[in-house]
Each structure stands twice: as structure tokens, then as C-alpha cells.
Amino acid sequence: MTLARSPILNGSSIYLQPKNLADYLSNQQAYCLFLDIDGTLADFTLNPKDSVISNTTLTLLQRIQNQGVNIAIVTGRSLAEAKQMLFPIQLPIAATHGLEIALDDAKNKDSDSGGNNKNNNIVQVDTSELAAIREAITQSCLLYGDFTIEDKPYSVALHYRKNPALADVAYTIMSKALKNYSDWILKEGKYVWEIVPKGTNKGTAILTLLENMQTGDKLCPIFIGDDITDEAGFAAIQDGDSVIENNRPADEHQKLVKGMGIKVGSEPTCAHYYVHDIQEVTVLLDNFLTFYQERAPLSSGLADTFSLPLPKKMRPTI
Numbered sequence: 001m002t003l004a005r006s007p008i009l010n011g012s013s014i015y016l017q018p019k020n021l022a023d024y025l026s027n028q029q030a031y032c033l034f035l036d037i038d039g040t041l042a043d044f045t046l047n048p049k050d051s052v053i054s055n056t057t058l059t060l061l062q063r064i065q066n067q068g069v070n071i072a073i074v075t076g077r078s079l080a081e082a083k084q085m086l087f088p089i090q091l092p093i094a095a096t097h098g099l100e101i102a103l104d105d106a107k108n109k110d111s112d113s114g115g116n117n118k119n120n121n122i123v124q125v126d127t128s129e130l131a132a133i134r135e136a137i138t139q140s141c142l143l144y145g146d147f148t149i150e151d152k153p154y155s156v157a158l159h160y161r162k163n164p165a166l167a168d169v170a171y172t173i174m175s176k177a178l179k180n181y182s183d184w185i186l187k188e189g190k191y192v193w194e195i196v197p198k199g200t201n202k203g204t205a206i207l208t209l210l211e212n213m214q215t216g217d218k219l220c221p222i223f224i225g226d227d228i229t230d231e232a233g234f235a236a237i238q239d240g241d242s243v244i245e246n247n248r249p250a251d252e253h254q255k256l257v258k259g260m261g262i263k264v265g266s267e268p269t270c271a272h273y274y275v276h277d278i279q280e281v282t283v284l285l286d287n288f289l290t291f292y293q294e295r296a297p298l299s300s301g302l303a304d305t306f307s308l309p310l311p312k313k314m315r316p317t318i
């Protein structure tokens, strides 16, 4: 039997049967979860304002957190929107692609005295430049009815999901709006182009959050995401890429990688693993919860390296 592989991927991602996630985890290792929102925890909608994270998923996140597992959100959404979508759960959040970071209050030594999460803006944002960029985009969109402009406190996004044929027009409008502003870059997402300040991405965001989570045992990060912007996150936690080889015999190797990247969807990715859709993410999270519920508490000091074993049982292609 062989591990399932998608023929349309870059040849190295392994399909992870979501109900078998526990086979890839070690009882001797402490894990932490980094989760993207749109396309991972929330299904896509035409208007970003209509997106929700289901109660089932929110409950799962809460139950995983109750097991003592560190979970953080890494999203392109603004901090305010991410908090609203996660309510009533409170988690550390890296928002606007890593630009806004709200650390876990309990662990944040610099937390303000009001008991609120300390919010860090990682880079300086020139709000007058942002206003000018927004205005240029708004003017260029006047001729078109199918665009949605999403204003965020520190970025602006142009969505063309309502009419995918406008992809090139959207790119042209955004490139033009960006032309005179060297401190800003264009980020591509699913049916969206977004102008954001230079200087952060999901990879840097995850490493910042991870550093804040670390206490005793080394944590092995698992990052689940679906979009182009998530690739920087996968790369950041998968330093040991070259160690991973095709179809090794079970139990023969312990892959010494820093973490586990799981892509949602079958587009090209640098993530080592993938699942098909957000329904499978729910199953993954459920399986992760069961793994934590069933295993004995970690003895301190056992996990002094990051280690992700290959699954004990090889799974057939589905």
C-alpha cells in the first residue's frame, strides 16, 4: 500500500486521512495549533461579511483549548473581524496577514493593566497613504458593479468572487493604485487582491506567536491553511523539508521536522500534507481532540526535539 498523493500537487504533499491524524502524532510530543480562518475554519461566501465559523467548529476549538493545547489564529482578516468570528472563544490572533498581533493575555508579560490582550502592530502604517490607495481603488471601480472593496484598518482588499471574469481588471486596478507607494505590496488570495504594508507575512506571524507560547517542553507546531498567503506559514514551520521522502516503510523513520503544514485543497503547495476541504478540517480537529483526550499527560522534558513520525499504518489512496 502507498500513501495517497494528489497527481496535481507539486509531488511531495501527502493526503492526510483526517480521521487518522493521530497516527501522525507522538504521545511524547506537545503540539500547538495555528489555524487560518477563511477556507479553513469558515466556508467561502460571496460577501466576506457573511462568513461564519460554525458552532461545531467553535466548540471543537474550545474543547481542544480546554485540554491545555495552545491554539492561535493566523488570518488575513482584520483583528476586529477575526475576534468577532471567533466569539465567544478567545485565542491569540495574528490578523491582517501578520500585521496585527493580539497575544494570549495570560502569557503576555507586557499585557496592559486593563486585562485586554496587548495588540501589537508589527510595522508602522502610513494611514494617509492607505486612504489615498483606497480612494484610487474606489474611483477605478466606479464602472464595475461586481467588485467588493473590503476596507480594513491597515489594508484594503478588492474581491472579484462575484464575477471571476474580472480577475485581470482587478489586478490592473490594484497594480495601478499601488504604483506610487513603495512601502506597500500586493498580496494575492482566492478571488481577491489586497494591498498591505510591507514587512510581515503569516510565517513571521506564526514564529512570533510560537515564541510567546513556548514555556517548558518544545512545542511542535501544526498549521492548517488553504490560501497562497498560507504558504509562508507552511515554510516557516517546516524547516526540515529535505528530510521528507516518498513512501518510506512505516516505523522506520522519525522525520525530524519542526512542524506539520496541512494544506486545505489540492492546489500546488509547499505543505507536507493536505486534506480536501473544510469538512475534513473539522474531522481533523475532532481527531486531534480525541488524541489529546486519550493520551496520558506528558512528562516534562520528554519532548526535547520536534519529531513527527510517519503514520504507523500506510493508508490506501482514496
Ligand SMILES: O=P(O)(O)OC[C@H]1O[C@H](O[C@H]2O[C@H](CO)[C@@H](O)[C@H](O)[C@H]2O)[C@H](O)[C@@H](O)[C@@H]1O
Residues within 6 Å of the ligand: 036, 037, 038, 039, 040, 043, 044, 045, 046, 047, 048, 049, 051, 074, 075, 076, 077, 078, 150, 157, 159, 161, 189, 190, 191, 192, 194, 227, 229
Ligand atoms: O487568511 P484567511 O483567514 O484565509 O483570510 C483571507 C481573506 O479571507 C477573506 O476573503 C476570502 O473569504 C471571503 C469570504 O468567504 C471570500 O468572499 C473571498 O473571495 C476570499 O478571498 C477576507 O475577506 C479577506 O480579508 C482575507 O484576507
